[in-house]
Amino acid sequence: xxxxxxxxxxxxAKRGQDVALRCDPISGHVSLYWYRQALxxxxxxxxxxxxxxxxxxxxxxxxxxxxxRPEGSISTLTIQRTEQRDSAMYRCASSSIAGETQYFGxxxxxxVL
Amino acid sequence: AQSVTQPDIHxxxxxGASLELRCNYSYGATPYLFxxxxxxxxxxxxxxxxxxxxxLVQGIKGFEAEFKRSxxxxxxxxxxxxxxxxxxxFCAVDHRYSGGGADGLTFGKGxxxxxxx
Numbered sequence: 001x002x003x004x005x006x007x008x009x010x011x012x013a014k015r016g017q018d019v020a021l022r023c024d025p026i027s028g029h030v031s032l033y034w035y036r037q038a039l040x041x042x043x044x045x046x047x048x049x050x051x052x053x054x055x056x057x058x059x060x061x062x063x064x065x066x067x068x069r070p071e072g073s074i075s076t077l078t079i080q081r082t083e084q085r086d087s088a089m090y091r092c093a094s095s096s097i098a099g100e101t102q103y104f105g106x107x108x109x110x111x112v113l
Numbered sequence: 114a115q116s117v118t119q120p121d122i123h124x125x126x127x128x129g130a131s132l133e134l135r136c137n138y139s140y141g142a143t144p145y146l147f148x149x150x151x152x153x154x155x156x157x158x159x160x161x162x163x164x165x166x167x168x169l170v171q172g173i174k175g176f177e178a179e180f181k182r183s184x185x186x187x188x189x190x191x192x193x194x195x196x197x198x199x200x201x202x203f204c205a206v207d208h209r210y211s212g213g214g215a216d217g218l219t220f221g222k223g224x225x226x227x228x229x230x
Contacts, residue, residue, distance in 0.1 A: 003156075004156070033217050033218075035217070035218075040222070040223075041222055041223070042117075042203050042205070042220030042221050042222050042223050043157070043203070043218070043220045044220070045217030045218060045219065046217075047217075048217050056217070059217065091156070091157065093157075099145070099207065101147075101159055101162060102159075102218065103159070104149075104156040104157040104158075105156050106154075106155065106156040107156060
């Protein structure tokens with residue numbers, strides 16, 4: 001596609017519910033990144049992939065958060081047993097290779113009630 | 114701890130006036146530096162980046178930034194702002210090239226730019 005796309009754009013979840021956020025990177029981009037942005041803050045790095053391999057997940061806040069990119073293209077960020085503190089904008093970015101400019105998607109705004 | 118600091122949370126500038134947004138970073142090596150802009154309801158758009166070479170870099174929309182190693186700064190400037198420049202601006206550094214422990218970008222908290230008519 002022309003840019004990074006994310007779905008859904010908005011998600012309202014009840015506390016305890018599992019949510020899955022999808023990212024479709026720019027076609028051909030090797031590296032894919034996930035960030036979380038709380039209100040009034042800058043994005044915070046969560047994890048990233050080169051192809052299908054998860055390179056670094058040290059930014060994931062706890063074991064309720066996981067991500068996968070099984071075919072090296074689309075990625076899913078899953079949050080299990082959501083809590084109110086998980087409410088934030090979740091942003092995905094991709095780059096042609098690791099270390100090159102990251103292009104961001106529009107984000108998914110998650111609200112946990 | 115490695116960090117990116119944007120000391121101004123809000124800045125108000127009159128349309129047509131010049132602009133400077135401040136960014137300071139704390140890393141041991143020469144970092145890769147970026148400025149992104151976020152308009153309401155939009156994703157983050159790259160304005161410009163510094164990897165190496167000329168310390169004054171030009172970006173889109175008439176923006177420029179200067180890397181000053183001695184001051185650990187990468188301030189964003191524009192000679193004359195337009196009402197459409199009203200947005201949130203983020204400075205970021207790439208860990209990978211700074212000896213950081215994690216990959217990906219570290220962002221500052223952002224500066225909200227308000228344009229007065």
